[in-house]
Amino acid sequence: MQTPERIIRLKTVLARTGLSRSTIYRKIAEGTFPAQLKISTNGAGWRESDINRWVAHPVEWRAVNDNEDPGGKAGNHDAG
Template identity: 40%
Template sequence: MATPRQDSSPKGFRPAFYRMKDVIRITSLSRPTLYRRIAAGRFPAPVKLGGRASGWSAQALQAWIDNPSGYAAEPTADDPAS
């Protein structure tokens, strides 16, 4: 008999960083659309977490969720336009 899986995370838990799979699920945008919007400055860029891993901070993702049509990425220090 299979037992139902218990969720071990506490209620209200939010990860510090979201991976691509989670961002696609949350935003309902495809991977190519996300990268086009990142290049255009209309979606937050991922943060390098180490090695090949990268993710989006919960705060950056929430900023986009709060205003998806008006979101403008913050210029970065290595951005030649800044």
């Protein structure tokens, strides 16, 4: 049986990445950090596997993400 995907909250993401809150949200907007998942009306979190992959290869994360999510949220930014 496969273990369900673990969702982690901002405090844990901050501790694991060493980034500030503002840097995380800037990187999400740039497409260079995993986006949050909405888990309730007022709550959001990240897939632990996404954060682990980013920590292992932060510079390469965008390319991996673009390959996995063609036409999705990654790289889908307005030019102006």
